[in-house]
Amino acid sequence: MSEQQNTKSKMVGKQSLMFQNPPIILASASIAGKKESEGPLGTLFDEIEEDPLLGKKTWEEAESELMRKAALKVLEKAGLASRDIRYLIGGDLLGQLIATSFGIGELEIPLLGIYGACSTMGEAMTLGSILVEGGFADRILAITSSHFAGAEKQFRTPLDYGNQRPYSASWTVTGSGAVIIADSSFAPKGNEAQIIIKGVTIGKIVDYGLKDSMNMGAAMAPAAFETIKQNFEDFGVDPSYYDKIITGDLGYVGKQILIDLLKEKNFDISANHMDCGIEIFDQDNQDTHAGGSGCGCSAITFSSYILKQLREGTWKRVLFMPTGALLSQVSFNEGNSVPGIAHAVIVERR
Amino acid sequence: MSEQQNTKSKMVGKQSLMFQNPPIILASASIAGKKESEGPLGTLFDEIEEDPLLGKKTWEEAESELMRKAALKVLEKAGLASRDIRYLIGGDLLGQLIATSFGIGELEIPLLGIYGACSTMGEAMTLGSILVEGGFADRILAITSSHFAGAEKQFRTPLDYGNQRPYSASWTVTGSGAVIIADSSFAPKGNEAQIIIKGVTIGKIVDYGLKDSMNMGAAMAPAAFETIKQNFEDFGVDPSYYDKIITGDLGYVGKQILIDLLKEKNFDISANHMDCGIEIFDQDNQDTHAGGSGCGCSAITFSSYILKQLREGTWKRVLFMPTGALLSQVSFNEGNSVPGIAHAVIVERR
Numbered sequence: 183m184s185e186q187q188n189t190k191s192k193m194v195g196k197q198s199l200m201f202q203n204p205p206i207i208l209a210s211a212s213i214a215g216k217k218e219s220e221g222p223l224g225t226l227f228d229e230i231e232e233d234p235l236l237g238k239k240t241w242e243e244a245e246s247e248l249m250r251k252a253a254l255k256v257l258e259k260a261g262l263a264s265r266d267i268r269y270l271i272g273g274d275l276l277g278q279l280i281a282t283s284f285g286i287g288e289l290e291i292p293l294l295g296i297y298g299a300c301s302t303m304g305e306a307m308t309l310g311s312i313l314v315e316g317g318f319a320d321r322i323l324a325i326t327s328s329h330f331a332g333a334e335k336q337f338r339t340p341l342d343y344g345n346q347r348p349y350s351a352s353w354t355v356t357g358s359g360a361v362i363i364a365d366s367s368f369a370p371k372g373n374e375a376q377i378i379i380k381g382v383t384i385g386k387i388v389d390y391g392l393k394d395s396m397n398m399g400a401a402m403a404p405a406a407f408e409t410i411k412q413n414f415e416d417f418g419v420d421p422s423y424y425d426k427i428i429t430g431d432l433g434y435v436g437k438q439i440l441i442d443l444l445k446e447k448n449f450d451i452s453a454n455h456m457d458c459g460i461e462i463f464d465q466d467n468q469d470t471h472a473g474g475s476g477c478g479c480s481a482i483t484f485s486s487y488i489l490k491q492l493r494e495g496t497w498k499r500v501l502f503m504p505t506g507a508l509l510s511q512v513s514f515n516e517g518n519s520v521p522g523i524a525h526a527v528i529v530e531r532r
Numbered sequence: 533m534s535e536q537q538n539t540k541s542k543m544v545g546k547q548s549l550m551f552q553n554p555p556i557i558l559a560s561a562s563i564a565g566k567k568e569s570e571g572p573l574g575t576l577f578d579e580i581e582e583d584p585l586l587g588k589k590t591w592e593e594a595e596s597e598l599m600r601k602a603a604l605k606v607l608e609k610a611g612l613a614s615r616d617i618r619y620l621i622g623g624d625l626l627g628q629l630i631a632t633s634f635g636i637g638e639l640e641i642p643l644l645g646i647y648g649a650c651s652t653m654g655e656a657m658t659l660g661s662i663l664v665e666g667g668f669a670d671r672i673l674a675i676t677s678s679h680f681a682g683a684e685k686q687f688r689t690p691l692d693y694g695n696q697r698p699y700s701a702s703w704t705v706t707g708s709g710a711v712i713i714a715d716s717s718f719a720p721k722g723n724e725a726q727i728i729i730k731g732v733t734i735g736k737i738v739d740y741g742l743k744d745s746m747n748m749g750a751a752m753a754p755a756a757f758e759t760i761k762q763n764f765e766d767f768g769v770d771p772s773y774y775d776k777i778i779t780g781d782l783g784y785v786g787k788q789i790l791i792d793l794l795k796e797k798n799f800d801i802s803a804n805h806m807d808c809g810i811e812i813f814d815q816d817n818q819d820t821h822a823g824g825s826g827c828g829c830s831a832i833t834f835s836s837y838i839l840k841q842l843r844e845g846t847w848k849r850v851l852f853m854p855t856g857a858l859l860s861q862v863s864f865n866e867g868n869s870v871p872g873i874a875h876a877v878i879v880e881r882r
Contacts, residue, residue: 191667192666192667192668193618193667193668193669193670197642199668239866240866242862242863242866243866268543269734273647275628276627276860276862277626277627277628277686277860277861277862278625278627278647278649278858278859278860278863279647279858280858280860280862280863280868283737283858283863283871284863284868284871286737287737287739287871290736290737291736292547292734292735292736293734293735293736293737293873294646294648294655294658294659294734295646295647295648295655295873296644296645296646296647297623297628297629297645297646297647298644298645299628305644305645308644309644309659312662312663312666312668313662315666316542316662316665316666316667316668317541317542317543317666318542318543318549318662318666319543320543336627336862384619384642384643384644385642385643386640386641386642386643387633387636387637387640387643389637508628508629508630508633509628510626510627510628510630511627512592512626512627512630512686513592513628513630513633513634516589516590516592516593518630518634521633521634521637523643523645
């Protein structure tokens with residue numbers, strides 16, 4: 183590879199990458215909980231788990247099981263065995279990624295564990311695309327999960343305490359979403375539309391000093407703002423370049439902050455912005471307050487609804503940007519802020 | 533990039549990668565605690581922190597400060613500013629990577645957060661090399677940290693409890709190590725030897741069912757065994773290919789298990805094996821029992837001692853393999869095992 187290719191072709195602007203040979207999304211799978219199945223996207227998930235414990239003894243084991251099932255499902259849908267996957271890139275919200283470690287161990291796929299809070303699916307798809315496009319892997323499995331009860335226990339208070347939830351609080355999605363990212367040579371032959379990953383914008387940590395663990399939307403919105411703005415600058419585009427600009431889980435509070443922050447920079451995304459946390463639940467009837475959140479929220483929304491819209495041609499190009507609040511019970515209890523991060527992936531129908 | 537390159541050249545065997553245009557290690561830095569400075573490698577670290585709190589109020593903030601200092605030091609040694617680094621790849625042992633989030637935020641470098649327990653430096657260098665070699669970045673900063681007091685609080689019991697430590701227990705290193713991985717075109721001109729990253733072997737989760745949080749060496753040894761064996765198979769080499777085979781922090785207990793497991797497969801690494809956890813402390817005089825451990829252990833040993841031996845030509849080629857025990861206080865308290873993982877990096881003097 184020549185020096186020119188190294189320094190000019192793939193790196194775009196300050197934080198973005200444009201792929202020369204864009205990888206494709208070969209298959210996707212989504213496993214969701216009961217509450218998610220009762221929401222607006224309920225009919226689109228591959229499998230619904232009625233039992234929040236999935237037959238296990240702990241919330242953490244239940245989340246591992248969600249991830250295990252999502253990984254097996256996406257392999258099944260792609261007609262592949264685990265040995266056909268070169269590397270698995272995944273993560274979850276729990277300390278030391280225990281949902282992932284215990285969920286995907288039996289697959290025996292070499293693992294790159296990642297953590298970006300609820301932005302993790304964006305990071306997994308980013309790294310997956312990089313590995314495939316650079317010739318480091320033929321097929322990558324990218325996966326994340328979250329579980330409402332496990333997340334409340336980890337980050338706030340166990341459900342048994344009956345803690346009250348303010349309207350700014352989001353509802354962590356119980357679910358796991360997975361995609362297989364592959365070299366374009368693996369595209370099925372025929373006239374079927376291909377879904378490609380065209381480029382990415384890797385986010386920075388952005389910390390406006392917010393300290394409220396019950397308002398993740400406000401903590402993440404500044405990071406979402408910075409990554410979207412950088413995406414526009416790096417690629418020289420404006421909001422109209424995308425049919426949809428899709429954030430992970432800003433919810434109703436964060437969505438408005440994001441739109442306002444971008445308006446100050448003369449970018450108006452109000453017409454084509456969508457948030458997975460808003461789409462996944464029915465705010466009026468599901469008592470989910472600010473909306474859905476968690477690693478699983480954007481992952482199952484992408485694996486079901488968003489990919490469906492792209493496959494059917496309703497949308498041609500979207501900016502998919504899972505958003506993460508780097509919340510930890512330890513730093514929170516020590517009085518620290520909640521920094522945010524967001525990674526954006528350009529997904530296109532071809 | 534042709535299809536042939538994509539599928540044949542870089543992917544080697546089942547789990548490994550061989551780089552066509554190997555990236556170089558441009559600079560390294562190590563910040564270590566007082567106890568580490570009193571060990572056999574004490575004179576090699578760039579900076580010593582006498583105060584275990586580094587002037588902060590909590591162990592977690594102290595660890596963030598270690599990481600901040602290591603990042604600034606490696607930039608200073610390379611003569612670079614943070615804007616010269618395309619992406620930062622880093623992680624630590626704490627839940628939700630808070631040492632990293634709060635440590636490197638002010639640098640404003642786009643972040644890919646990773647978690648692989650004490651194997652994290654191997655994962656960071658692996659991904660950093662991939663991004664540079666594939667033309668996705670010109671310069672990457674790879675960094676990890678750990679802190680003895682923070683790790684005891686997170687994983688076992690706070691120091692104030694005066695818990696007794698069995699001889700199989702390791703001592704988490706207080707320190708942060710960082711390297712800058714760059715495209716070979718950035719190599720300083722002249723006769724100086726270059727240190728290159730030639731290839732990697734990405735590890736799987738390996739779980740032999742061990743449940744003792746006071747015996748991390750035994751939990752990690754099977755993962756180390758699997759990755760080394762795979763490295764030999766994928767590259768078609770035997771132990772003599774490397775001047776040193778360097779594990780992260782198996783300690784005295786894990787080292788013997790690893791050597792025994794490999795002997796059963798007819799690989800004898802006893803003559804050229806070295807473990808960072810054994811090198812970093814003086815077992816007889818420092819009361820560190822099985823040896824050093826933690827994300828920082830292999831990172832500061834690599835950034836100081838190992839790179840020095842390569843630069844001076846004492847060694848020409850090493851297999852550097854940080855080893856991780858995927859321990860979490862939650863899964864541990866729920867009675868689960870401690871799975872292991874290990875990622876290997878081939879580092880060569882050229």
